[in-house]
Amino acid sequence: MRLSTKGRYAVTAMLDLALNGKNGPVTLAEISENQGISLSYLEQLFAALRNKDLVRGVRGPGGGYYLGKSADEISIANIICAVDEWVEFTRCGGRQNCSGGARCLTHTLWDDLSSEIFNFLADISLGDLVRRNLGKKEEEDSPLSVVGDSNSQAA
Amino acid sequence: MRLSTKGRYAVTAMLDLALNGKNGPVTLAEISENQGISLSYLEQLFAALRNKDLVRGVRGPGGGYYLGKSADEISIANIICAVDEWVEFTRCGGRQNCSGGARCLTHTLWDDLSSEIFNFLADISLGDLVRRNLGKKEEEDSPLSVVGDSNSQAA
DNA sequence: CTAAATACCAAGTGATTTACTAGGTAATAC
DNA sequence: GTATTACCTAGTAAATCACTTGGTATTTAG
Numbered sequence: 400m401r402l403s404t405k406g407r408y409a410v411t412a413m414l415d416l417a418l419n420g421k422n423g424p425v426t427l428a429e430i431s432e433n434q435g436i437s438l439s440y441l442e443q444l445f446a447a448l449r450n451k452d453l454v455r456g457v458r459g460p461g462g463g464y465y466l467g468k469s470a471d472e473i474s475i476a477n478i479i480c481a482v483d484e485w486v487e488f489t490r491c492g493g494r495q496n497c498s499g500g501a502r503c504l505t506h507t508l509w510d511d512l513s514s515e516i517f518n519f520l521a522d523i524s525l526g527d528l529v530r531r532n533l534g535k536k537e538e539e540d541s542p543l544s545v546v547g548d549s550n551s552q553a554a
Numbered sequence: 555m556r557l558s559t560k561g562r563y564a565v566t567a568m569l570d571l572a573l574n575g576k577n578g579p580v581t582l583a584e585i586s587e588n589q590g591i592s593l594s595y596l597e598q599l600f601a602a603l604r605n606k607d608l609v610r611g612v613r614g615p616g617g618g619y620y621l622g623k624s625a626d627e628i629s630i631a632n633i634i635c636a637v638d639e640w641v642e643f644t645r646c647g648g649r650q651n652c653s654g655g656a657r658c659l660t661h662t663l664w665d666d667l668s669s670e671i672f673n674f675l676a677d678i679s680l681g682d683l684v685r686r687n688l689g690k691k692e693e694e695d696s697p698l699s700v701v702g703d704s705n706s707q708a709a
Numbered sequence: 710c711t712a713a714a715t716a717c718c719a720a721g722t723g724a725t726t727t728a729c730t731a732g733g734t735a736a737t738a739c
Numbered sequence: 740g741t742a743t744t745a746c747c748t749a750g751t752a753a754a755t756c757a758c759t760t761g762g763t764a765t766t767t768a769g
Binding site: 424426427428442445446449456457458459460461462463464 | 742743744745746747
C-alpha cells in the first residue's frame with residue numbers, strides 16, 4: 400500500500416464530490432476552488448478514477464462528475480489504488496535465491512503488514528466518511544465522535 | 555501518515571535487526587546483504603533512526619547496531635515517522651479563509667482518517683511482528699495465522 | 710602499534726514522481 | 740453557434756528515491 404499526498408488529493412476530491420454531488424454533477428472547477436487543487440491536476444486524477452469506474456463524467460454545460468457507484472461501494476483503498484499505482488516492493492517474485500533466507504522472512508512479514516493496512520482502508524467507504532461528517536455537523540459538540548478525538552496525535 | 559517505499563525499507567531493515575540481533579550487534583553490511591538494500595542507503599536510514607533513538611550504533615570490529623529500546627516499545631509508526639518526514643497536507647493551518655467552508659470539512663475528515671491510520675500502525679510493534687514470524691516458522695502449516703491469509707489481495 | 714572493521718558523514722546523481730501550466734479537441738446545453 | 744464542460748497531450752521545475760563515491764572517527768584484533 401502506497402500512501403502519498405497524491406492519494407490524499409484523490410480522497411479529498413472524492414469526498415468533496417460525495418458531499419456536494421447529492422443533486423446534479425459537480426464540476427472539477429468547483430472541486431478545484433473548494434479544495435485548492437489545480438484544475439489540470441484534478442483532470443489527471445479523475446482520468447485515473449474514471450478508468451476504475453469510480454467516477455462518471457458528463458460533458459457540456461451543466462455537466463461535471465458523478466460518483467461511478469454508490470458512496471458505500473467505494474472504499475478509500477479503491478481510491479488510493481486508482482491514482483497511486485501499486486508498486487511491488489520485494490524484488491524476489493517468490494522464486495530466486497531469496498526463498499528460505501532471512502530475507503524473505505521479513506518480506507513475508509512486510510507483505511502481511513501491507514495487507515493489513517490495505518484491508519483497513521478497504522473497510523472504510525466514502526459513505527462512512529460522509530455520514531461521519533454529517534454527524535459531526537449536527538451534533539457539533541456532542542462527544543460521540545466515531546473516529547476518536549484525533550487531536551492530531553498523528554504528527 | 556506518509557507510507558512510501560522508503561518507510562518499507564526502514565521497517566524491513568528494523569525487522570531484520572530485531573530478528574538477527576538477539577546476540578550481539580548486527581552490521582549494516584549484513585542487513586544490506588540480507589535485504590538487498592544498498593549499504594549507503596541503509597546508513598542514511600539508520601542516521602534518521604538513530605536520531606529518534608530507535609537504534610544504537612557501536613563502532614569498530616565486532617560493532618554494528620542494536621535496537622535502541624525493546625522491540626515491544628518500537629511501533630511501526632515510530633519507524634516510518636523517523637525516516638519519512640511528516641508532511642502537512644492541508645494548506646490552511648486552521649486559520650485563514652478556509653475555516654467554515656466546504657474545504658475544511660474534507661480536510662477535517664482527512665485528518666481523522668490520517669489519525670486512524672497512524673493509530674493503527676502505532677498499535678503494531680516490532681515485537682508483534684517478530685512473534686508473528688516465529689509463530690509462523692514453528693507452525694508453518696497450522697492455519698492459525700494472526701494476520702489472515704493475506705494471499706496478496708492488497709494488490 | 711598497526712591494520713582492519715565498523716559506524717558515521719557529506720556531496721553528488723540519474724531516474725522517477727509531484728503538482729502544475731499551456732494548449733489544445735470533443736461533446737452538449739442553451 | 741457559442742459557451743461550457745469533460746477529455747487529452749506535452750512539457751516542467753521542484754522534490755524525492757535509491758544509490759555511488761569518497762571520505763573521517765572509533766574500536767577491536769593481532
